[in-house]
Amino acid sequence: MSKATIAVIAAVSAGAGAAATAAMYSMRKPEQTVTSTTTTAVTTRTPSAPVPVLASQVFTPQTTTAPGAPVDPAGLFEYGFPGPVADLATRQGLVSSFDRRTRNPHWVAEHITPASLSIRDGDRKHSSFLEDPAIPDKFQAKLKDYYRSGYDRGHQVPAADCKWSQGAMNDTFYLSNMCPQVGEGFNRDYWAHFEDFCRRLTQRYPSVRIVTGPLYLPKRDPQDSKWYVRYEVIGGAAPNVAVPTHFYKVIYAEEQAAPGGKVALGAFVLPNAVIPNEKPLSDFEVPLEAVERASGLEFANKLPAARRKRLCAETSCSVMVKEYAERQKAFAKK
Amino acid sequence: MSKATIAVIAAVSAGAGAAATAAMYSMRKPEQTVTSTTTTAVTTRTPSAPVPVLASQVFTPQTTTAPGAPVDPAGLFEYGFPGPVADLATRQGLVSSFDRRTRNPHWVAEHITPASLSIRDGDRKHSSFLEDPAIPDKFQAKLKDYYRSGYDRGHQVPAADCKWSQGAMNDTFYLSNMCPQVGEGFNRDYWAHFEDFCRRLTQRYPSVRIVTGPLYLPKRDPQDSKWYVRYEVIGGAAPNVAVPTHFYKVIYAEEQAAPGGKVALGAFVLPNAVIPNEKPLSDFEVPLEAVERASGLEFANKLPAARRKRLCAETSCSVMVKEYAERQKAFAKK
Numbered sequence: 001m002s003k004a005t006i007a008v009i010a011a012v013s014a015g016a017g018a019a020a021t022a023a024m025y026s027m028r029k030p031e032q033t034v035t036s037t038t039t040t041a042v043t044t045r046t047p048s049a050p051v052p053v054l055a056s057q058v059f060t061p062q063t064t065t066a067p068g069a070p071v072d073p074a075g076l077f078e079y080g081f082p083g084p085v086a087d088l089a090t091r092q093g094l095v096s097s098f099d100r101r102t103r104n105p106h107w108v109a110e111h112i113t114p115a116s117l118s119i120r121d122g123d124r125k126h127s128s129f130l131e132d133p134a135i136p137d138k139f140q141a142k143l144k145d146y147y148r149s150g151y152d153r154g155h156q157v158p159a160a161d162c163k164w165s166q167g168a169m170n171d172t173f174y175l176s177n178m179c180p181q182v183g184e185g186f187n188r189d190y191w192a193h194f195e196d197f198c199r200r201l202t203q204r205y206p207s208v209r210i211v212t213g214p215l216y217l218p219k220r221d222p223q224d225s226k227w228y229v230r231y232e233v234i235g236g237a238a239p240n241v242a243v244p245t246h247f248y249k250v251i252y253a254e255e256q257a258a259p260g261g262k263v264a265l266g267a268f269v270l271p272n273a274v275i276p277n278e279k280p281l282s283d284f285e286v287p288l289e290a291v292e293r294a295s296g297l298e299f300a301n302k303l304p305a306a307r308r309k310r311l312c313a314e315t316s317c318s319v320m321v322k323e324y325a326e327r328q329k330a331f332a333k334k
Numbered sequence: 335m336s337k338a339t340i341a342v343i344a345a346v347s348a349g350a351g352a353a354a355t356a357a358m359y360s361m362r363k364p365e366q367t368v369t370s371t372t373t374t375a376v377t378t379r380t381p382s383a384p385v386p387v388l389a390s391q392v393f394t395p396q397t398t399t400a401p402g403a404p405v406d407p408a409g410l411f412e413y414g415f416p417g418p419v420a421d422l423a424t425r426q427g428l429v430s431s432f433d434r435r436t437r438n439p440h441w442v443a444e445h446i447t448p449a450s451l452s453i454r455d456g457d458r459k460h461s462s463f464l465e466d467p468a469i470p471d472k473f474q475a476k477l478k479d480y481y482r483s484g485y486d487r488g489h490q491v492p493a494a495d496c497k498w499s500q501g502a503m504n505d506t507f508y509l510s511n512m513c514p515q516v517g518e519g520f521n522r523d524y525w526a527h528f529e530d531f532c533r534r535l536t537q538r539y540p541s542v543r544i545v546t547g548p549l550y551l552p553k554r555d556p557q558d559s560k561w562y563v564r565y566e567v568i569g570g571a572a573p574n575v576a577v578p579t580h581f582y583k584v585i586y587a588e589e590q591a592a593p594g595g596k597v598a599l600g601a602f603v604l605p606n607a608v609i610p611n612e613k614p615l616s617d618f619e620v621p622l623e624a625v626e627r628a629s630g631l632e633f634a635n636k637l638p639a640a641r642r643k644r645l646c647a648e649t650s651c652s653v654m655v656k657e658y659a660e661r662q663k664a665f666a667k668k
Contacts, residue, residue, distance in 0.1 A: 070453065070498050071445040073429045076543050078593055079586065080635035082441050084420055084431065095407045097418065100630030101550075107416050111405040119404065138627055164404050209410050216435075218567040227573035230564040233552040239561035252413065259412050293472055296434030301414035 089134050089176060093168035094157040096176055098132070100139035102242035104179045107213040107297060108156040113257070114202045117161070122169030124159045132176040141175040144236030151234060151243060152188070154181025156212040158195045179214045180234055180243040185274030191247070193319035194270065197281060198251060204315060205264070207254040214244030215269065215294050246271050248291045250299045253311055263303060266311030267291045277321040285312050423468050423510060427502035428491040430510055432466070434473040436576035438513045441547040441631060442490040447591070448536045451495070456503030458493045466510040475509040478570030485568060485577060486522070488515025490546040492529045513548045514568055514577040519608030527653035528583070528604065531615060535587050538649060539598070543586040548578030549603065549628050580605050582625045584633045587645055597637060600645030601625045611655040619646050 076082075086106065087098035096108040131140050146153050156177050162168040171177075181187040201208045218227040233239035246269050253264040267288040268281070292298050300308070311317065410416075420440065421432035430442040465474050480487050490511050496502040505511075515521040535542045552561040567573035580603050587598040601622040602615070626632050634642070645651065 069426055069502070070450040071427060071447060073427065073443050073445045073543075074424060075445060075593070076429065076443040076545065076586075079597075079637045080632060082431070082443075082545065082631040082633055084418055084433075084440055084630060086418055090408060092403055093405060093407060095410065097416070099418075101628075102630075106418055109407050109410040109416075111407045111409060113405060116404040136632075138623065139630060168403070209407075211410065211416065218573045227567045227569070228564055229567055229576065230562055233561045233563055235561070239552045242563065252410075259409070263413075289472065294435075296418065296436075296473060297416040298414060298470075299416055303413045 087135055087139075087176070089132070089174070091168075091171035091174075092165065093162035093171055094177060096156075098135055098139075098176045100135070102214070102216070102244075103139065103141040103145070103240055104214045104242055104244060105156055105176055106295070107211050108177055109209065109211045110157040110161055112161050112199060112202055112208050112210070113206060116164045117199060117202055119164035122159075122163045122166040124169060126166055127159065127170045127173045129153055129173050129175065129178075130170075132174040135176060141178065141241045142236055143175070145234055145241045146175075146178075146180065147236060149180060149234035151180035152183040153178045154187045154191070156247075157210075158192075160195070161199065161210075179247070180232075180241060180272075181247070182272050182274060186270075186272060190275035190277060190279070190319065191270065193277070193321055194249070194268070194281065197317070197319050198249070200320070201251070201253050201315065205253040205255065206257040209252040209254070211250045211252075211299060213248055213295065213297075214242075215246040215248055215291075216242065217245050217269075217294060219245075244272050246294075248295065250288065250291060251311055252300075253314070260307075262307050262309055264309040264311040264314045265300065265303075266317065267299075269294070277319070280317075281319050282312055282317045285317060421469055421473075421510070423466070423508070425502075425505035425508075426499065427496035427505055428511060430490075432469055432473075432510045434469070436548070436550070436578075437473065437475040437479075437574055438548045438576055438578060439490055439510055440629070441545050442511055443543065443545045444491040444495055446495050446533060446536055446542050446544070447540060450498045451533060451536055453498035456493075456497045456500040458503060460500055461493065461504045461507045463487055463512075464504075464508050466508040469510060475512065475575045476570055477509070479568055479575045480509075480512075480514065481570060483514060483568035485514035486517040487512045488521045488525070490581075491544075492526075494529070495533065495544075513581070514566075514575060514606075515581070516606050516608060520604075520606065524609035524611060524613070524653065525581070525604065527611070527655055528602070528615065531651070531653050532583070532585060534654070535585070535649065539587040539589060540591040541588040543588065545584045545586075545633060547582055547629065547631075548576075548606075549580040549582055549625075550576065551579050551603075551628060553579075578606050580628075582629065584622065584625060585645055586634075587648070594641075596641050596643055598643040598645040598648045599634065599637075600651065601633075603628070611653070614651075615653050616646055616651045619651060 083100065085100065087100065089096045089098070094108050094110050097106040098104075099106045129143060131142055153175065155172055156179060157172050159169050159172045162172050181191065198208065198210050216229050216231050218229045220227050229245070231245050232243040234241050234243060248270075249266075249268050251264075251266040251268070253266070255262040255264070265288060267286050267290065268284045269286050269291060270284050288299060417434065419434065421434065423430045423432070428442050428444050431440040432438075433440045463477060465476055469475075487509065489506055490513060491506050493503050493506045496506050515525065532542065532544050550563050550565050552563045554561050563579070565579050566577040568575050568577060582604075583600075583602045585598075585600040585602070587600070589596040589598070599622060601620050601624065602618045603620050603625060604618050622633060
């Protein structure tokens, strides 16, 4: 049995329901995930610098219909390109990609530093939840979809991570940064402690990147032993927004502020459900590949193995509930 | 009540379980789906001509991180772009886009003409089902996922539409052109009759385009009256390939072989389930927007309203079971 397999089985055993279904995705033969070891173009982290994205990672329709063929299937594009369109939004404090089918994001990426968290110019009482006009109307999540649904409008990039400007904080209130989340016991509790854990990482790392998003994971039906994905779809006029079964965070704790240094990687999968505060955060750690298989996304193809560390081996992966609860109280009074 | 709403309600009533869940998606305020009336660059249907795709329809990460911001969320791309990647495959008889999360296609597009269907150089007994090496291994559908799953490897572009060359037919056997389909009563019966209906359209139209793909539609739970999506996930080693609840076809019957003419559009949603042969095909007709809302895709943004007709108003939308059954028998003997 390979070390990778043992690690996965350990994660499954420890993670109970939460990590178990995600980890299944990596029960298959482990494979090389570092597809590129070149570190090319990126030499500066100046915000306005163009971001190098591999041509192979960008979706570009190419047509090479066989010459002499009696048909031209790509002629369809005369009527438009069907998609998927990723609806990439680059806002002040986040970059997001929207899933037009589930009306949730695919992923939302943020960046926090000791300096960014020390600035307190934004206050969430001045922010309002907003439908995202950058998404075509028929694919938008709507405010009325969440109304009386029983679910919180759960920030994927937390508002509290964007206190450095009111504008940046406002940007986190677009519904394209939200998923329906169980409120009490999850969004307002364990998930919030988890977000706080991410912020505390800046006490040790000068730069922390976090990618957050929803998952829709299968569960084995005890009746027929088959695996099924089942999730609710909430909506005002008609079912519109999927309720994820789980959420993931991929955390990149960068040892140096400039690019090129070592990166402590952590991947976590939590169920969209009440989680007791006593549950260790490490129970939800999963191999990065488990999140990749479950989401259909890839998170570190261009990060060479030599630059990777395992976050939970470098630092204690645990939530601090008591301290956080006190801060929440203080926050509510503010 | 608007005409559009009445049409949708009529479709829901007629379509029973099949169209009902799809049609819900268009119960909201109808909107303009023609976003562009320009017909630009497309002046020839020469297969090797470059296909014009609107820049706005192509996924291109753009970064405009605010100057002076203390963070740089798009710096994530240093580690690679998470996706979604559409895995567009352009093969001889089809163009497909693969969904890395469900391991099914998003859509597969084909083109048939009276001439293409008259050539009989390909025979399916010389073709084998193939895992698609163009998809990264961890996102591929595997042959073993289908093995003993109880589901057919259901062609989205039918092999029979690519008889004009053995190579083109072979291309339809990639698993990226397959979804798990109920065999008896569906893939081998009603769905096959439906495919035959599409081919028969070439008796009237000189050029027919068909886009086919899976849907995962919600159903109201009688217990709590909430809407849930529920689908099986089949797999050899672990759950891997989603079993769609429904399938759609969008049919473009072109009145002339050259671009620019009128197009009779038809959109259909069928459940992945046994369908009695007596069921009229017109029961499964839905507004195009219903397929768009359900799939997150768009199918005719660049087709002006003035060029559109409704397929089922132009021709009789019905399957011909008897004739087809005889042909199937002849086919089996071949």
